[in-house]
Amino acid sequence: MQQRILVLALAGLATPVMSAQTLEELTIVGSRDAVRELPGSAALVDNEQIRIEAANDINQLLKTVPGIYIQEEDGYGLRPNIGIRGATSERASKVTLMEDGVMIAPAPYSNPAAYYFPTTLRMHSVEVLKGAPLLRYGPQTTGGVINLVSTPIPQENQGSISFRYGENNETDLLASFGGRAGDFGFLLETAQRRSDGFKDIDRSSRDSGYDIQDYLLKLGWEGERQSLLFKAQYSEETSDETYLGLTDADFDRDPNRRYGLSSIDEMDNDHQGYSLVYRLALNERVNLTATGYYNEFARDWFKLGGGGSLVSAANGGDAEAQGILDGTVDALGLAYKHNNREYESRGVDLNFDLDLGAHQVAVGGRLHEDEMDRFQPEEIYDQINGQLVYVETEAATGSDNRLEEADATSLWLVDTWQVNPVMEVNLALRYEDVESSRRQYATEDRSDSPSRRSNNSDEWLPGASFTYELGNHWQLLAGVHRGFSPLGGGAVDNEEPETSVNWEAGFRYNGDWFLEVIGFYSDFDNKTENCSNASPCSNGDTSGSFNTGEALIQGVELQVGAALDAGGISIPLNLMYTYTDATISEDNPTEGFEDGDQLASVPENTLSLRAGLETAMGWNNYVVAKYIDEMCMDIGCNNGGSRFDRSEDLFVMDFISRFEFNPQTAVYLKIENVFDEQAIVSRQPDGARPNKPRTASVGVEWVF
Numbered sequence: 001m002q003q004r005i006l007v008l009a010l011a012g013l014a015t016p017v018m019s020a021q022t023l024e025e026l027t028i029v030g031s032r033d034a035v036r037e038l039p040g041s042a043a044l045v046d047n048e049q050i051r052i053e054a055a056n057d058i059n060q061l062l063k064t065v066p067g068i069y070i071q072e073e074d075g076y077g078l079r080p081n082i083g084i085r086g087a088t089s090e091r092a093s094k095v096t097l098m099e100d101g102v103m104i105a106p107a108p109y110s111n112p113a114a115y116y117f118p119t120t121l122r123m124h125s126v127e128v129l130k131g132a133p134l135l136r137y138g139p140q141t142t143g144g145v146i147n148l149v150s151t152p153i154p155q156e157n158q159g160s161i162s163f164r165y166g167e168n169n170e171t172d173l174l175a176s177f178g179g180r181a182g183d184f185g186f187l188l189e190t191a192q193r194r195s196d197g198f199k200d201i202d203r204s205s206r207d208s209g210y211d212i213q214d215y216l217l218k219l220g221w222e223g224e225r226q227s228l229l230f231k232a233q234y235s236e237e238t239s240d241e242t243y244l245g246l247t248d249a250d251f252d253r254d255p256n257r258r259y260g261l262s263s264i265d266e267m268d269n270d271h272q273g274y275s276l277v278y279r280l281a282l283n284e285r286v287n288l289t290a291t292g293y294y295n296e297f298a299r300d301w302f303k304l305g306g307g308g309s310l311v312s313a314a315n316g317g318d319a320e321a322q323g324i325l326d327g328t329v330d331a332l333g334l335a336y337k338h339n340n341r342e343y344e345s346r347g348v349d350l351n352f353d354l355d356l357g358a359h360q361v362a363v364g365g366r367l368h369e370d371e372m373d374r375f376q377p378e379e380i381y382d383q384i385n386g387q388l389v390y391v392e393t394e395a396a397t398g399s400d401n402r403l404e405e406a407d408a409t410s411l412w413l414v415d416t417w418q419v420n421p422v423m424e425v426n427l428a429l430r431y432e433d434v435e436s437s438r439r440q441y442a443t444e445d446r447s448d449s450p451s452r453r454s455n456n457s458d459e460w461l462p463g464a465s466f467t468y469e470l471g472n473h474w475q476l477l478a479g480v481h482r483g484f485s486p487l488g489g490g491a492v493d494n495e496e497p498e499t500s501v502n503w504e505a506g507f508r509y510n511g512d513w514f515l516e517v518i519g520f521y522s523d524f525d526n527k528t529e530n531c532s533n534a535s536p537c538s539n540g541d542t543s544g545s546f547n548t549g550e551a552l553i554q555g556v557e558l559q560v561g562a563a564l565d566a567g568g569i570s571i572p573l574n575l576m577y578t579y580t581d582a583t584i585s586e587d588n589p590t591e592g593f594e595d596g597d598q599l600a601s602v603p604e605n606t607l608s609l610r611a612g613l614e615t616a617m618g619w620n621n622y623v624v625a626k627y628i629d630e631m632c633m634d635i636g637c638n639n640g641g642s643r644f645d646r647s648e649d650l651f652v653m654d655f656i657s658r659f660e661f662n663p664q665t666a667v668y669l670k671i672e673n674v675f676d677e678q679a680i681v682s683r684q685p686d687g688a689r690p691n692k693p694r695t696a697s698v699g700v701e702w703v704f
């Protein structure tokens with residue numbers, strides 16, 4: 001069996017001569033075949049699936065992966081909320097997010113909430129790693145790792161263009177050109193996205209869409225025993241997005257309505273990232289990979305604050321609050337905040353891969369720093385006769401004027417051991433040492449002595465897993481590891497980070513068809529929530545963290561895949577199902593939680609089915625069906641909560657019809673949400689929010 005896991009997939013372990021693939025990106029899984037052999041659970045959304053489904057929304061792609069929980073927000077996946085097993089989904093802050101093996105969250109230790117997420121349109125594949133093997137990566141080591149793999153440098157000069165146009169003036173353009181000349185390679189790529197949005201804003205001519213430009217440059221060199229890969233990325237986004245949702249009554253009448261109070265809400269952001277990867281084959285058994293990286297992200301989300309209180313009051317029958325939302329009642333002193341923040345993250349990662357025969361060892365470490373600078377003045381408006389009138393600007397002080405930072409040292413040692421021809425064992429040990437701090441200022445110019453808080457934590461995280469072959473097709477697997485989630489820059493000295501013990505066990509069948517069944521069990525000493533305006537904690541806090549006490553998250557993941565043949569027509573089928581039970585496991589009188597209270601943002605059932613009809617003439621048709629159960633918005637909605645404390649379940653089916661003229665040219669029709677089913681997919685932060693309605697688009701692909 002190939003030793004694939006926890007060795008950087010393209011490091012070239014077996015030979016000192018660098019292969020022709022060394023300019024590709026770092027992967028954590030590698031291939032679909034590798035996924036089905038790992039001593040741990042994983043998934044790969046490969047380029048074929050992304051291309052067939054004309055995917056541009058990470059939420060919709062990940063809904064086809066077992067063990068992942070999605071809480072939609074804007075209908076386009078611009079700022080996803082992703083959870084994996086024991087890691088709940090608040091702004092994807094409990095998941096390790098990477099692009100080409102480099103952490104990509106704005107500030108992965110001090111402020112991991114994913115207000116920036118790479119443009120899905122330009123991704124070549126998406127990898128998900130769960131279970132004990134994820135200890136090679138971090139810092140979030142409870143639920144899983146998501147690695148987005150960008151377009152690789154092609155082996156020869158080649159270009160491609162993919163263009164799609166749909167309803168609401170939704171336009172996607174992906175264009176790239178790259179190639180090689182001797183020892184050198186390059187890639188230039190751009191992704192351009194825009195839409196007018198699917199929501200209509202009361203009393204406003206403004207749209208509710210977005211405009212995104214993303215640019216990528218890669219330069220590579222490879223010698224006989226070494227290689228260099230430089231990557232630079234820059235993107236800009238303007239999206240007319242808001243936190244303000246709807247009352248339930250208004251949602252029932254028109255889920256795609258937006259109140260006029262949100263007409264001036266807008267997100268502006270830009271991101272730039274740089275990385276340099278150096279690989280060296282020291283000898284036939286030892287390879288070195290060194291990675292330096294720097295990411296910078298700036299955002300200003302100008303939006304109404306406190307709108308959720310109006311929605312809540314109107315849901316309770318308050319006619320004046322409803323009138324303010326409708327614009328028929330005047331309102332004074334409405335606060336619109338410039339949620340203005342700048343993030344930086346930088347670090348150096350060093351890893352040695354050792355081929356010791358039966359043992360494949362990865363040993364290394366990372367030094368990392370990140371920070372967030374928050375400076376958020378507030379503009380005051382009055383609503384007069386349904387129109388917003390500017391009054392004044394208030395200075396940024398207190399919690400709106402602060403600096404948070406974190407320094408982290410990570411070490412790892414991983415041994416993938418082929419014990420005998422039928423048994424493979426993975427042993428992992430990770431160490432995380434995190435120092436975080438906050439400085440908060442009472443004056444706008446920061447001339448005062450700031451209030452301070454800090455937190456230091458260090459954790460040893462062991463793990464072990466194995467696979468055992470039962471004949472040619474059946475395989476057992478199991479593992480256990482200690483999980484860890486850092487607290488972030490707002491933590492105080494006596495707070496403890498989230499820790500857990502995570503188990504998984506199951507079996508696989510890999511023959512003419514594929515079956516995988518895995519049970520998982522995560523036992524938390526102290527489950528925590530990361531608080532933000534987007535995902536307020538269960539106690540209402542919008543910053544820092546909130547410890548909810550002991551918890552259990554357990555469930556079962558199922559995957560079935562097959563390719564049937566019916567008279568020359570190929571019928572690919574892929575089924576995914578996840579059952580999850582996520583509850584408080586011990587009474588917490590301090591916070592008012594009881595044993596059995598359901599955790600927030602974890603659906604009990606998720607299901608997806610991907611099916612196709614592929615013909616020899618090149619006309620192929622596919623359906624992708626996805627179901628997600630209702631979720632608690634706050635802890636304990638199952639014990640005495642109202643309907644306003646939970647989302648609604650949702651079933652959506654997409655249809656894609658493709659015609660390939662030749663291997664280089666294809667056209668397609670895509671209809672998202674064929675049956676136009678819309679539901680309340682979230683109530684956070686400020687009211688009921690819908691998924692995307694039925695949307696049709698056409699596209700063309702050309703490789704030259």
